[in-house]
Each structure stands twice: as C-alpha cells, then as structure tokens.
Amino acid sequence: MTTSTERARVPAVEGFFTMGDEPQLIGGRLETGGYCFPLHLGGSDPRCPAGAVEEVLLSRRGRIWSFTNSAYPPPPPFIITEPYVPVVVAAVELEVERMVILGQVTPGWTVDDLEVGMEVELDLGVLYADDDTDHLTWQWRPLLGADVVGVVGGGAAGEED
Amino acid sequence: MEEIAVLGVGMHPWGKWGRNFTEYGVHAAREALADADVDWNDVGFVSGAITVRCGYPGYVAGSTFARALGFNGAQVASSYAACASGVTALSVARGQILSGACDVAVVVGADTTPKGFLAPTGGDRPDDTDWLRFHMVGATNPVYFAMHARRRMALYGATPDDFAMVKAKNSRHGVHNPNARYPKEYDVDDVANSPVVSDPLRLLEICATSDGGAALVVCSMDYARSKGVTDPVRVAGLSTVTPTYPDTVIDLPYLATDSAAAVEPPALGFKDSIGAQVYAEAGMGPSDVDVAEVYDLSSALELDWYEQLGLCAEGEAESLLRAGETSIGGRIPVNPSGGLGAFGEAVPAQAIAQVCELTWQLRGQAGGRQVEGARVGVSANQGLFGHGSSVLVRR
Numbered sequence: 001m002t003t004s005t006e007r008a009r010v011p012a013v014e015g016f017f018t019m020g021d022e023p024q025l026i027g028g029r030l031e032t033g034g035y036c037f038p039l040h041l042g043g044s045d046p047r048c049p050a051g052a053v054e055e056v057l058l059s060r061r062g063r064i065w066s067f068t069n070s071a072y073p074p075p076p077p078f079i080i081t082e083p084y085v086p087v088v089v090a091a092v093e094l095e096v097e098r099m100v101i102l103g104q105v106t107p108g109w110t111v112d113d114l115e116v117g118m119e120v121e122l123d124l125g126v127l128y129a130d131d132d133t134d135h136l137t138w139q140w141r142p143l144l145g146a147d148v149v150g151v152v153g154g155g156a157a158g159e160e161d
Numbered sequence: 162m163e164e165i166a167v168l169g170v171g172m173h174p175w176g177k178w179g180r181n182f183t184e185y186g187v188h189a190a191r192e193a194l195a196d197a198d199v200d201w202n203d204v205g206f207v208s209g210a211i212t213v214r215c216g217y218p219g220y221v222a223g224s225t226f227a228r229a230l231g232f233n234g235a236q237v238a239s240s241y242a243a244c245a246s247g248v249t250a251l252s253v254a255r256g257q258i259l260s261g262a263c264d265v266a267v268v269v270g271a272d273t274t275p276k277g278f279l280a281p282t283g284g285d286r287p288d289d290t291d292w293l294r295f296h297m298v299g300a301t302n303p304v305y306f307a308m309h310a311r312r313r314m315a316l317y318g319a320t321p322d323d324f325a326m327v328k329a330k331n332s333r334h335g336v337h338n339p340n341a342r343y344p345k346e347y348d349v350d351d352v353a354n355s356p357v358v359s360d361p362l363r364l365l366e367i368c369a370t371s372d373g374g375a376a377l378v379v380c381s382m383d384y385a386r387s388k389g390v391t392d393p394v395r396v397a398g399l400s401t402v403t404p405t406y407p408d409t410v411i412d413l414p415y416l417a418t419d420s421a422a423a424v425e426p427p428a429l430g431f432k433d434s435i436g437a438q439v440y441a442e443a444g445m446g447p448s449d450v451d452v453a454e455v456y457d458l459s460s461a462l463e464l465d466w467y468e469q470l471g472l473c474a475e476g477e478a479e480s481l482l483r484a485g486e487t488s489i490g491g492r493i494p495v496n497p498s499g500g501l502g503a504f505g506e507a508v509p510a511q512a513i514a515q516v517c518e519l520t521w522q523l524r525g526q527a528g529g530r531q532v533e534g535a536r537v538g539v540s541a542n543q544g545l546f547g548h549g550s551s552v553l554v555r556r
Binding site: 012013016027030032033034035036037038040041043044045046065066067068069070071072074075076077078079087089091096097098099100101102103104111115116117127137138 | 277278280281283285287288290292293294295296297298299300301303304307308309310311312315356357358359360361362404406407408409410411415416417418419420421422423424
C-alpha cells in the first residue's frame with residue numbers, strides 16, 4: 001500500500017522567483033530606468049544612487065541569445081542528482097528589459113533541439129530533491145509553434161500593479 | 162603615457178608539479194633578475210599577484226615572494242583581479258616607478274591549482290553571484306565560453322572546425338616553447354575526437370588549470386640607461402578598465418547582463434574597450450601591432466579577441482584564421498607562445514607570462530616560435546567581475 005503524500009515545493013534559494021503556475025523572476029528596477037537580476041545585486045548604472053532599486057517582476061518570455069550544456073557534472077555548490085543528465089543552459093534576452101538572463105532549460109530538451117532566437121517561457125523545475133521536498137530553480141521552457149513576433153515581454157516587466 | 166622598461170623576464174615552466182606556489186614564483190623572479198642583470202638588493206618594490214588557492218601566503222603573495230627571495234626592505238603590494246591579477250600588479254609597479262617611489266621593481270605571480278573545474282569559495286553563500294551561478298544553474302566557466310562560441314556560430318557562421326583550428330594552430334606554436342605544459346601538436350581531428358565539455362566546445366579546446374610562475378623586472382627608462390640598456394622593451398600602454406554601463410554581453414560569473422532599457426549600450430563593448438584603452442595610452446593602433454598574446458580560455462574566445470583588439474573587423478576572425486594570418490609567418494601572429502591551449506592557466510602568473518612572451522618576441526629571442534621583425538606586441542585578457550587587462554610593449 002502506498003500513502004499519498006504531497007511533496008513540498010520550495011525555492012532552492014529565496015527571493016529569485018515567484019511561485020505558482022505563471023512564475024516570474026524577481027528583479028529590480030533602477031531609479032534611472034534599467035533593470036537588474038538578481039534583485040540583491042543591484043544595478044551598475046553610475047547615474048543611479050546606491051540602493052535606489054525597486055522590486056519588479058520580469059517578463060516571462062524571451063528569446064534564446066545563446067545556449068550550451070554541461071556534459072560533465074558541475075562541481076559543488078551544484079547538487080548532482082544521479083544519474084547525471086547534462087544540464088542544458090540558455091542565456092535569454094528579454095525584450096522589454098533589454099537584458100540577458102541565464103537559466104537552465106527545462107529537462108527533456110537537449111542542445112540539438114535549441115537555436116539562437118527561439119522563444120522560451122519561464123518555468124520552475126526541480127534543482128534537487130530530498131526526502132519530502134523539491135527544491136526549485138527557474139528554467140527556460142522552449143515554446144514550440146509560438147508566434148515568433150510580438151510576443152516577447154508580455155507586459156509583466158515594469159507593471160507593478 | 163610615460164614609458165617604463167621591461168629589463169628582465171622569467172618563468173617557471175607550466176605543469177602540474179604539485180609543489181608550493183612560492184617555489185615557482187621565486188624561480189621566475191630569480192630568472193628575471195638574472196635576465197635583467199639586476200641585484201635583488203637593488204629592487205625597491207615587489208608587486209605580487211595573488212592566488213586565492215594557496216591559503217594566507219597566497220593572499221599576501223608580494224611579501225611571501227619577498228621573504229622567500231630574502232627580505233631586503235623593499236616596499237611591497239599584492240593585487241588580485243582574477244585572471245587579470247598579473248597586469249594589475251604590473252600597473253601598481255608602473256605607478257611606483259613613474260611616481261619616483263622606486264627605480265626598479267619585481268612583478269611576480271605564481272599558482273598551484275587543483276585538478277578539474279575552478280569552483281567558488283566553499284560555504285553556503287546565496288548572496289554571491291559566483292556561488293549562485295554554480296548552485297542555481299550549474300553554469301561552470303566552460304558554459305560561458307561555450308555560449309560565446311555558439312554566438313559566433315549564429316552571428317558569423319563559425320563552425321566547430323574553426324574553433325578546432327585555433328587549438329591546432331596554438332599547439333603548433335607551443336611545441337617550440339620550453340615553458341609550455343603541453344608541447345604537443347594536435348590537429349583538427351584530435352580535437353573532434355575529444356569529448357564534448359560544453360557544446361560546441363570539446364576537452365582539447367578548454368583551458369586546463371596549471372601550476373606555473375612568471376616574473377618581470379621593470380624599471381624607469383633612466384635606470385635602464387644606467388644599466389647600459391639603450392633600447393629596452395618598453396611598456397607603452399597598459400589597460401585595467403572596468404566595463405561602461407550598460408554591459409550587455411553575458412559573462413561569468415553573472416546570472417544576467419546589465420539592462421539597456423534606459424541607456425543605450427556604449428559604442429565599444431567591455432572587451433573592445435580593453436584594447437581601445439591600451440592603444441590610446443600608447444598612441445598606437447591595431448595596424449601597428451606585429452604580434453599578440455590573447456586569452457584563449459577556449460579556442461573560440463581567441464577569435465573574439467581578434468576583433469576586440471581590432472586585428473580584423475567584426476565577423477572576420479574566422480577568415481583571418483583560415484587564411485593563416487594569425488599563425489607564425491602570417492600577417493599578425495596570435496599566441497606564438499602556444500597560448501593557454503599549450504599552457505593551461507596559472508591564474509596570477511598568466512597575464513605576466515603574456516608579457517614575458519612578448520618581450521622575448523620583441524628581443525628576437527623566441528627561438529622556433531619567433532615572429533620575424535616584431536617591434537610592437539599587445540596582450541589581452543580579462544578577469545572575472547569586470548577586470549580588463551592589456552599591455553602594449555614596443556621596442
């Protein structure tokens with residue numbers, strides 16, 4: 001007999017993304033108008049007084065600027081799940097924010113499936129798991145068949161409600 | 162910019178020797194002093210490049226080397242700028258010399274490195290971008306190198322064969338270098354048969370981590386003349402620039418670039434600005450350069466440097482390589498030393514080693530890897546977290 005238990009889902013590190021079905025990266029907007037990620041790092045605009053960064057949610061969609069994988073397991077503090085499946089990494093350009101953000105690509109995709117310019121959407125995935133908890137990170141999920149023009153941005157960035 | 166002279170250069174061969182880093186640095190410094198015919202007791206300033214892998218003695222590298230050479234009362238400083246540490250140390254020494262604080266200085270860096278990926282400092286440090294990129298993404302150094310390689314493929318039609326040709330070229334140069342760790346010739350097929358590390362880059366195209374040491378004896382032009390050296394190799398330009406906001410090219414160890422939403426990117430990107438600064442200081446341009454030593458952390462990154470140093474126009478690096486122009490005997494030989502491909506990286510020594518090689522080239526002492534008639538040489542390199550590094554030397 002099995003007992004049905006709900007596994008807990010928590011961010012591997014707090015403060016990088018929102019949870020839920022439509023997760024978003026938590027970035028910052030500088031007083032001078034530029035964005036930064038992660039929020040705590042702040043921006044490097046010399047015209048912007050230190051600390052003048054407000055929290056904003058970044059666009060969920062962007063286009064692949066470049067991509068690769070790590071055929072060998074990365075060293076700690078990366079936590080390897082055995083058997084190791086090569087991590088695929090994409091640098092994704094957000095149209096509204098005009099910046100590029102790194103992230104893993106959703107499991108199941110390999111470098112052979114990707115190309116520069118491909119549209120992707122933010123998702124959450126398991127970075128590592130222990131007995132009853134999945135520790136999550138942000139991941140880029142390729143959008144197949146998506147309209148390739150005019151979708152990026154989605155209006156999330158800069159709209160603080 | 163007023164010039165200083167490179168009076169002596171020295172290196173401890175690169176390898177995986179497993180000994181204390183101090184030994185390599187002292188070996189290199191003694192060789193440089195002998196090459197310069199300068200007595201250690203005449204040295205007024207020791208500029209050490211720091212290693213973060215060898216404990217406290219590495220953090221205070223300048224005084225560690227000074228003590229091992231024999232405390233002579235010289236003033237001392239130690240510099241850390243990741244891969245750019247050596248040029249930062251040279252920059253500090255130049256300032257001491259040009260301010261009149263000393264006549265002659267020793268610049269020295271050495272490292273003992275562990276096997277495998279360079280990884281961040283230990284502990285749980287989620288406010289450190291260098292820790293985060295490993296933990297949250299698994300983004301090793303080769304991941305960043307490979308993204309830049311892939312970008313060349315997408316923008317300029319580069320192929321994996323082009324990248325392999327860089328490795329093959331540098332290996333042909335490196336067989337003539339007694340200080341190289343891998344004095345072995347590889348061809349494009351050897352590269353293609355090595356395992357993928359980060360697609361499209363393969364094991365033979367990723368810089369290894371090495372033990373090694375390099376040193377310079379630098380001095381005022383007056384001091385050089387007092388030693389009877391009337392035509393020394395001179396440091397005509399030196400660049401340690403940081404990026405100008407917004408830097409829109411993703412680079413290690415960051416998770417994101419700056420944003421260009423409010424300010425257009427500068428006309429020159431960060432890596433272009435490194436060379437621009439060194440040329441401006443020297444009052445020279447790319448067409449004056451006879452030989453270059455650039456940081457081929459990966460084969461493909463060497464191609465980026467061709468363009469960033471102005472040796473060719475953007476998108477033309479592959480053509481320059483394929484035409485053999487960056488091989489010894491070509492129009493502008495790059496990495497006659499064999500580069501990192503033949504050396505692996507001994508972080509605090511590497512930027513100094515670039516200047517050693519250019520000095521030998523400009524003196525006509527580079528043996529089987531000599532670039533005939535070289536009068537002007539330029540080095541380029543970049544330390545993570547935004548450290549530019551470039552030196553222009555001339556006769």
